[in-house]
Amino acid sequence: MRIILVGYGVVGKGVTTILSRRYTEKNKNFGFNPKVVAVADVDGAVINPQGLSPDKLEEIKQGGYPISADPEFGCPGIKALNVIKEVEAEVVVEITPVNIKTAEPAMSHIVQAFKTGKHVVTTNKGPLALAMPALTELAQYNNVYFRFSGTVGGGTPVLEFAKRCLAGDQILGIKGILNGTTNYILSEMSQNRISFQDALSTAQKLGYAEREPSMDIDGFDTACKTVILANWILGQKVTLKDVERTGIREVSLQDLDRASKLGNTIKLVGAIDDKNKPVVKPVEISKTNPLCVSGVLNAVTFQCEFAAEQTIVGRGAGGIETAGAVLRDLLDIRHKLAAKLLT
Amino acid sequence: MRIVMKFGGTSVGSGENIRHVGDLVTQYSKKHKVAVVVSALAGVTNSLIETGCQAQKSDQVQIESFTSSLLKRHIDATVSAINSKSIQKEVIEITEKSVAELEKVLTGICYVGELTPKSKNYVMSFGERLSAPIVCGAIKDHKTQSLFFTGKEAGIVTDSNFGEATPLMNYTSHLLRERLDPVMEQGIVPVVTGFTAANQDGIVTTVGRGGSDYTATILGVALQADEVWIWTDVDGIMTTDPKLVPAARMLPQLSYQEAAEMAIFGAKAMHPRALGPVNIENIPVRIRNTHNPKNSGTLITKEPAENKTKPVKAVALIKDVAMVNVYGAAMVGAPGSYAKVFDVLGKNNINVMMVSSAVSEANISMVIKRNMLGRAVSNIEIALHERGGIISEVTTEDDVAAIAVMGAHMKGTLGVASKIFNIVAKKGINIRMIAQGSSELNISFVVKEKDGAAVVQAIHEEFNLDKP
Numbered sequence: 150m151r152i153i154l155v156g157y158g159v160v161g162k163g164v165t166t167i168l169s170r171r172y173t174e175k176n177k178n179f180g181f182n183p184k185v186v187a188v189a190d191v192d193g194a195v196i197n198p199q200g201l202s203p204d205k206l207e208e209i210k211q212g213g214y215p216i217s218a219d220p221e222f223g224c225p226g227i228k229a230l231n232v233i234k235e236v237e238a239e240v241v242v243e244i245t246p247v248n249i250k251t252a253e254p255a256m257s258h259i260v261q262a263f264k265t266g267k268h269v270v271t272t273n274k275g276p277l278a279l280a281m282p283a284l285t286e287l288a289q290y291n292n293v294y295f296r297f298s299g300t301v302g303g304g305t306p307v308l309e310f311a312k313r314c315l316a317g318d319q320i321l322g323i324k325g326i327l328n329g330t331t332n333y334i335l336s337e338m339s340q341n342r343i344s345f346q347d348a349l350s351t352a353q354k355l356g357y358a359e360r361e362p363s364m365d366i367d368g369f370d371t372a373c374k375t376v377i378l379a380n381w382i383l384g385q386k387v388t389l390k391d392v393e394r395t396g397i398r399e400v401s402l403q404d405l406d407r408a409s410k411l412g413n414t415i416k417l418v419g420a421i422d423d424k425n426k427p428v429v430k431p432v433e434i435s436k437t438n439p440l441c442v443s444g445v446l447n448a449v450t451f452q453c454e455f456a457a458e459q460t461i462v463g464r465g466a467g468g469i470e471t472a473g474a475v476l477r478d479l480l481d482i483r484h485k486l487a488a489k490l491l492t
Numbered sequence: 493m494r495i496v497m498k499f500g501g502t503s504v505g506s507g508e509n510i511r512h513v514g515d516l517v518t519q520y521s522k523k524h525k526v527a528v529v530v531s532a533l534a535g536v537t538n539s540l541i542e543t544g545c546q547a548q549k550s551d552q553v554q555i556e557s558f559t560s561s562l563l564k565r566h567i568d569a570t571v572s573a574i575n576s577k578s579i580q581k582e583v584i585e586i587t588e589k590s591v592a593e594l595e596k597v598l599t600g601i602c603y604v605g606e607l608t609p610k611s612k613n614y615v616m617s618f619g620e621r622l623s624a625p626i627v628c629g630a631i632k633d634h635k636t637q638s639l640f641f642t643g644k645e646a647g648i649v650t651d652s653n654f655g656e657a658t659p660l661m662n663y664t665s666h667l668l669r670e671r672l673d674p675v676m677e678q679g680i681v682p683v684v685t686g687f688t689a690a691n692q693d694g695i696v697t698t699v700g701r702g703g704s705d706y707t708a709t710i711l712g713v714a715l716q717a718d719e720v721w722i723w724t725d726v727d728g729i730m731t732t733d734p735k736l737v738p739a740a741r742m743l744p745q746l747s748y749q750e751a752a753e754m755a756i757f758g759a760k761a762m763h764p765r766a767l768g769p770v771n772i773e774n775i776p777v778r779i780r781n782t783h784n785p786k787n788s789g790t791l792i793t794k795e796p797a798e799n800k801t802k803p804v805k806a807v808a809l810i811k812d813v814a815m816v817n818v819y820g821a822a823m824v825g826a827p828g829s830y831a832k833v834f835d836v837l838g839k840n841n842i843n844v845m846m847v848s849s850a851v852s853e854a855n856i857s858m859v860i861k862r863n864m865l866g867r868a869v870s871n872i873e874i875a876l877h878e879r880g881g882i883i884s885e886v887t888t889e890d891d892v893a894a895i896a897v898m899g900a901h902m903k904g905t906l907g908v909a910s911k912i913f914n915i916v917a918k919k920g921i922n923i924r925m926i927a928q929g930s931s932e933l934n935i936s937f938v939v940k941e942k943d944g945a946a947v948v949q950a951i952h953e954e955f956n957l958d959k960p
Contacts, residue, residue: 264692283666287692290651290660386662 150181150483151198151238153267154188155229155258156245157206157216160272160299161188163472164242165203181483187236189229190245193217196224196236229254233261240482242475243271249369249389252276259284263291268486270478272299272471278373278389281380294485296478301327301374304470305463306477307449311382319454320382322422327374329445329465330358330365331397331417335431336443339405339414345398357445367396368417368429375419375427378449383421395430408433414441422452493718494525494676498686498708501534502725503782504623507572514573514630516723516785517681521636525676527711528638528683530627531704532619533569536562537687544615547601555598563591566622573630583629587622594618609654613688614696617642620685620704628683639675640683644690647671648710652691656700659689659710661769668714676715684711702766709777713769720770720777721789722762727781728790729754731806731957736948739958743805744788745796751777753898753934754806767792803908804955805899809948813845814865814890815925815938818872819855822882829882830856836875842868846894846936848927857925859894859938892924893944896936897951903932912937915950919943 152168154161168183175181184200192215195201201222209218217225233241241262245255252275259276262269269288271277276284277300288295301307311320326332330352337348349366352358364370372392379385397417408415413433418440421427434441439460442448447465450458464470497517504510520526532540543558570583597615601607607615621642628640647667650657672682686704689697699706705722712720727742729751734740746754748771752764762777770777771794780789823829830849833856837844846859860868869886876883902908909928912935916923925938939947952958 260692280663280666282662283660284663286660286662290663290692 150240150479151184151186151200152479153233153236153238153241154185155190155233155241155243156273157188157190157210158244158246159468160244160471160475161190162207162210163468163470164244164475165206167469167472167476169203179480179483180487181480183479186238187232188216189227189232190216191229193223193225194227194229194232195219195222196232197222198237229258230261233258233267234265238267239486240268240270240479242479243269243273243276244475245273247273247364247373248275249278249364249373252279256280259295260287263287263293263295266291266293268294268296268482270296270299270475270482272297272475274300274370274373274377277380278376280388281376282386282388285380294482296481297377298478299471299474301377302447302449302461302474303329303464303466304473305447305461305465306474307447307461307463308377308381309477310459310461311378311451315451315453315456315459318456320451321454322420322452323375323378323382323449324418324420324440324452325371325374325378325447325449326416326440326442327419327447327449327465328365328368328371328417329447330362331368331371332442332447333357333445334366335397335400335405335415335417338400338402339409340443342402344402345400366398368394371417371419372427372429375421375429378419379421379427382451383423385421385423387427392427392429394428397431400431412436416441493523494527494715495520495719495721496527496529496708496712496715496717497721497723498529498704499531499627499723499782500704500725501531501536503723504530504532504627505534507569507626509782510569510573510623510626510630511633512782513627513723514632514634514636516782517631517638518634518636521631521679521681525679526681527672527676527715527717528627528631528681529686529704529708529711530620530624530683531686532623533565536565536619536622537616540615540619541612543598544601544607544612547598548605548607550602550605552599552602555595555602559591559595559598562594562622563587566591566626570626570629573626574633576633579629579632583625586625590618590621610695613654613698616698617685617688617696620688624683624685631681631683637678637680638683639680640685641671642685643688643707644694644696645671646682646684646711648684648689648707649692650689650697650699652695652697654697657689657691657697659699660692661710661713663692664710665714668711672711672715702763705762705766706769709766709768709770709775712775712777713773717775720775722777722779723782724779725781725783726779727784727787728779729806732808732948732952736809736945737952737958739952741958741960742787743790744960745791745793746805747796747900748792748794749931749933750805750898750900751792753896754808762792800901802955803899803902803905804897804951804957805901807898807948807951807955807957808896809944810845810894810896811941811944812862813859813892813894813938814862814888815857815859815892816865816868816872817855817857817887818876818883819885819887820876820881820883821854822884823856824853826882829853832876832882833872836871837868840867840871842871846925846927846938848925859892859925862890865890889924891941892938893941894936894938895944895947895951896934898934900933902935909935911954912951915954916947919946919950921947 187196217223334348450460631638686707777792849856
């Protein structure tokens with residue numbers, strides 16, 4: 150399977166590493182023969198129809214050069230959009246930085262891939278948060294697959310769990326702790342009795358929070374994931390604008406103490422049901438609730454008609470974890486394509 | 493309120509009318525957020541199709557005379573619609589550019605001698621491309637900010653079924669919101685060309701049946717409008733043709749389903765396809781008269797609040813139709829035999845308007861347009877009446893008319909049909925054919941054409957359709 154990687158950051162590197170690691174095993178077990186034929190980022194691209202070596206990509210990046218600096222296959226200045234359009238491949242893996250204002254450049258990359266008949270795997274929440282109904286429709290119209298399991302729960306298969314494992318059951322509502330950073334901050338505050346500011350600084354020092362932390366602590370990231378769950382699992386047509394959102398800036402130690410006395414704690418929860426608009430806000434939940442995970446963990450509870458409450462827990466971020474989700478999506482597409490080609 | 497307003501061909505038929513549209517839009521945009529959808533000037537789309545077909549026969553002289561008269565008509569309209577000289581100049585420049593482009597396209601068709609569905613759509617789209625800037629100019633002339641967009645620029649993306657394209661509704665909604673929301677929020681009135689759109693590669697398509705009304709309802713859904721207003725030249729949908737029954741009354745409210753049934757009323761009602769998007773999202777549609785804006789028109793909603801004891805709401809006379817009856821003992825109990833009959837008609841582009849067949853299965857009666865009768869009979873005979881064919885006889889009646897009695901509350905109301913047929917019997921009129929779908933929204937039947945008007949009048953009177 151020929152793959153174009155668009156964006157070469159932490160997840161991108163994770164993807165190349167994972168694809169080359171235990172390659173023989175993948176080939177034997179899944180008949181999966183991945184070839185990264187192009188990698189594109191803001192500076193240009195590196196293209197080789199025979200497949201690029203992950204080690205060499207790594208080496209160039211380590212040296213502080215853009216990947217297009219490759220002496221043999223580098224194409225400095227070439228636009229990612231053109232690479233997607235012109236390089237022959239089955240799948241485009243879109244992993245550029247998240248932009249929740251315009252969703253660009255990821256939005257254009259994905260649309261271009263669809264138009265040229267390429268399947269898309271993405272971990273980018275921006276386009277999904279702003280235009281998920283549009284993108285799923287466009288994929289269907291162009292008869293290509295669109296997979297994005299890395300957008301919710303990182304490496305934890307939250308979306309597949311609901312879509313596959315709970316197939317046939319009706320999911321009535323979803324509640325989730327979907328952002329590791331805020332969960333870490335809230336856990337720190339309540340366990341070590343430190344202020345929001347101090348907990349945020351610690352998180353920033355440890356690399357859990359960005360220097361510009363608004364995306365996490367104001368609940369945007371959780372809201373994006375909630376939108377994806379609402380569309381994909383509950384079949385709603387909502388975008389980021391439809392989410393009622395409150396972040397954790399206003400959560401005080403006093404609030405946490407009061408909750409603790411009742412055997413509860415406060416978590417930033419994204420919630421959706423079939424009647425109301427998605428809501429993201431800090432809520433009090435019981436410490437014995439399986440949803441109540443600490444640190445950077447994520448947890449999602451699906452309220453089902455038959456299976457009642459089902460909760461899945463796991464690490465919600467990380468380059469290699471998220472790259473693992475990309476691999477799952479690629480294998481899923483390979484599987485579906487094979488079935489299609491043989492009928 | 494957020495309102496999408498569509499102005500049809502007659503509403504923008506002349507410069508004077510366009511000036512009036514500018515005035516109307518300005519008045520409403522003071523209180524509401526308005527987006528406008530416009531049709532081509534009356535008659536322009538048909539003349540474009542004709543010229544396209546002629547260009548195909550390599551008639552170059554025709555092109556020049558056509559484009560110059562087209563240019564003149566639009567410039568005349570601009571001059572009488574818009575007072576400001578600078579806006580006039582702006583609009584005329586756009587018009588000249590568009591007409592020059594059209595001339596090139598037609599010349600191209602002339603050279604190649606071929607009018608593909610793609611190029612035909614492109615040619616047809618010029619009607620709206622020429623009318624929209626004038627309407628936009630007329631709005632600006634009334635000191636209201638306005639911008640004009642082609643369907644493609646606004647973000648209406650369809651499949652590639654040229655001439656009958658269907659929008660990719662979610663993608664279209666996304667783009668329309670992204671492009672028109674900010675414009676409307678600033679109090680600017682966007683004017684969008686009706687009927688035309690583009691596929692995902694940017695090639696111009698047209699939405700076909702439903703036309704500009706369809707564009708308006710697409711915009712209504714995408715922009716989450718509170719209402720969609722279809723401005724036309726009648727007060728609303730009537731209980732029947734006022735030429736037949738002078739006491740005919742305007743219907744203040746209808747359901748989407750009823751409105752769809754009334755498509756047979758012709759251009760005065762809306763094509764069911766155009767009602768599709770608003771029906772799903774439950775956005776009300778209002779049919780209004782540009783020349784009588786005081787009248788609030790016919791409101792089409794999911795569940796109209798009205799007199800539920802009244803089973804019949806409207807009655808229509810459908811003229812210029814003919815009845816075809818096919819008989820064949822071989823059809824009885826043979827799966828697929830009806831399909832064969834309809835397949836032959838479909839392949840010959842003959843639309844079947846009404847069907848009736850008894851449980852005995854030995855014959856099917858159909859109503860089609862009268863001008864299709866010869867073609868229908870001939871093709872059925874050729875295909876199915878040979879030795880071994882399933883049809884043993886085809887008979888026709890071309891002096892008939894169909895009558896449709898409609899109303900949502902006919903469903904489950906006992907005695908409606910008996911009342912209808914009693915009236916017809918009392919008049920000494922014979923019913924030739926009857927059809928009622930299980931939706932019970934509509935009972936249709938066929939009588940001799942000479943009796944049609946009398947039957948409609950009698951039903952209108954019997955069911956008190958002149959009273960609310």
